[in-house]
Amino acid sequence: MSTLKERKGQPLLTVRDLDVTFTAGYGKDKVTVHAVKKASFEIKAGERVAIVGESGSGKSTTAHALIDLLPGSGKVTGGSIDFVNRELVGAKSKLIEEIRGAGIGLVPQDPMSNLNPVHKIGKQVEEAIAANVTKTGEKKLSKAELKKRAAVALENAGLKDAFDRLKQYPHEFSGGMRQRVLIAIALANNPNLLIADEPTSALDVTVQKVILDHLDTMVEELGTAVLFITHDLGLAAERSEKLIVMYKGEIVESGPSLEILKNPVHPYTKKLIAAAPSIAATRIQSVKEFHHAAKQGGGLHGSADRRENLVEVRNLTRVFDIRGKKEKLTAVDNVTFDVPTGKTTAIVGESGSGKSTVANMILGLLGITNGDIYYDGQNMKEFINKQDLAKKFRSHVQVVFQNPYGSLDPMFSIGRAIEEPLQIHKIGTKEEQRKRMLELLDMVELPASVATRYPNELSGGQRQRIAIARALTLNPEMIVLDEAVSALDVLVQQQILMLLNDLQAELGLTYLFITHDLAVVRLVADNTVVMENGKIVEAGDTETVFNNPVQAYTKNLLDAIPGRNVLG
């Protein structure tokens, strides 16, 4: 048998006119959805290819069709998949089982749900090895040998103390560690082709980089071909030689990565490149000098002139008790920064850095252990426990959360959801409330007909617009955006960011952006605060922080943005 490296450049996988359909309903109500239409592409041994597209474009479906892992009613209805001279479309399950693992490995998307919670890590790695050794004609392995191989596989994937790790359960692992386990499983049998389905999109950006770098080294050493599935154009271009762009089930463009980035032909590709936050260079041009008096009556005191800083955070600390343990967790540690009025301030950091804790304290949703928060010059401690003042404060500061699915009541029509704040604060008559609601829908560029619909009938992007409209209902001074665009596709993300930007210029809003996505920060933030382990490691205006990062941590974060250096 020739090694993978020797075969480099020879055709490995040839897909011709692949059709995949999903069906829903029975009889007359049967609906057929064409998820992949006539897709053709080729992967050579040792080559790295990426399929790029937004969710619903059919990119994951294409990948899963290759190894017959289509979910639910999904079916390959036409075309051919040739893998090293073996036809996989319509193949017997025996052949498919033989190819899986040994021929084609899969690194799935979400590390949290892809390991069986009831089995030890060791068992899950070992079964992958045990199932495949006999396929290549090797003898069955003894228990001790299996264990040893599993440990080696984990070590290769970058997990230390592999032998001890084998005895642990998935819930004892972090997301990054679990993804390493999944990579170990996929590469344990040295497959010819590795399908990496959004392998790191569920992870922090720095962990993402470490894992992808490691994966790169591994496949380089083994000579494995890689099929990347991703929505992130920057990441795709950085990690693969060839790009395949999918849109609504069709391949609209394919070719060498740099070629496509520089000279996109298809309008969708052009749009995708323009929207990719990781490639775009600077902030969305905003009307930085606005002379707009946002609110009549001004802040909490009712004074008309606006302060320079709407929020001032001073030596803020928050300590949590850990159940069953004596030591305490300091989530936020002596943090001091300002949120200038009418501008966008971003707090960035990885998960666990304390950024959301800070936001929750500023919103008055979480108690303060130590330190002070001044809103419009007034110490929060003085008003947050007084009902009428707190209520007034809440009408000044609104929040948009990450998950547009979870933050709208499914039983409330859109109109009712937007009117609710007015009802709570008893503002206006029914007629006036309705008028305001329609005005807000218009403001977030949604038709008035949306008012009578329910959240489940809308797309993620539309729901996030609703969440923004609701936040605007009471004419707030400040909106806290807690990962408000992280769950959205790039194109939708860009639209929402533009909308936020326009609203800021129009209404003079102050934004506090909480995010782990530095690419987004660069697009929208005037000032950036970088947090690590509850402390601020760097703060300043966004340009300075991005162009001349002082702290190693910030540099790491910036380096980890995928695709940053592709066009450099």
Place this chain on the structure above:
Amino acid sequence: MLNYVLKRILQAIPVFIGSTLLIYALVFLMPGDPVRALFGDKPVSEATLTIIRTQYHLNEPFIIQYLYFLKGLFTFDLGVTFAGREIIDVIASVFPNTLMLGTLAFVFEVIIGVGLGIFVGLKRGSFADSFTMVSSLVLVSIPPLVLGYALQFLFGIQLKVLPVTVGTHMDFLHLLMPSFVLATVSIATIIRLTRASISDVRGADFVRTARAKGISEGLVIRRHIFRNSMIPVITYLGIDLVALFSGAILTEQIFNIQGVGNTLYKYILIGEAPAVVTIATLFLILYIVSNIVIDCLYAALDPRIRYGKEVA
């Protein structure tokens, strides 16, 4: 794991005390004087009443009486019925019958309910699936009363293949029909629960990952689908087992089985309060014990529970 089991057992103690206290309080609050009731319409001297009251600690305060009750419970001194029979003897004579009937019914539930549930869960949307769903619905819609008599008529009287009633013949053949009737109440639920659970897990990401490893479909089902989907089923089976052991009034009546259900029904009719309380306490203990067993099974099936992590 040992820690977890010990913790569960310790947690059961306050539950036991709280609920026995409640049962006892209910009896204590019952109207009427049980000692006077003993004599019916016959005249009785105050002195006799006092002697009996002292004998049964009825003149002591509530909490002391409760402690005597507990003491009796732990020393198996459960007292006597009004007719003078030792309650422990009554339980010893009828409980094994219920135990046999319940065990057999439970076996039916597991074999038919879980077995079919797994089968149709894996073949969701097929003809076998629809057929099982419809027929289990039909079966559960027939009241046990009707089903019992219908089966008696068909197999016992017309075909003469099975005995019509049980009486004192507590053997497999005699118990076959009644245990099946008893099991039908839960079988449809178990089939549905197992089916839903299996098809949920079947769509889980980790099952897809297991397939992508290249392991055989049989192994995927046994190792990844089966164990994960059994957790909700086991909860239901555990609760159901207690219900089965608590006696089946209807089934025991129809087939003339001298079980706990029949006896309890009889005692309630004649107002035999002490015996009713004792039997209720027995059920309570059964319930607590089986809950501990279910919790331990959980922990054995799902390591996240063992380590006190919440299950997502």
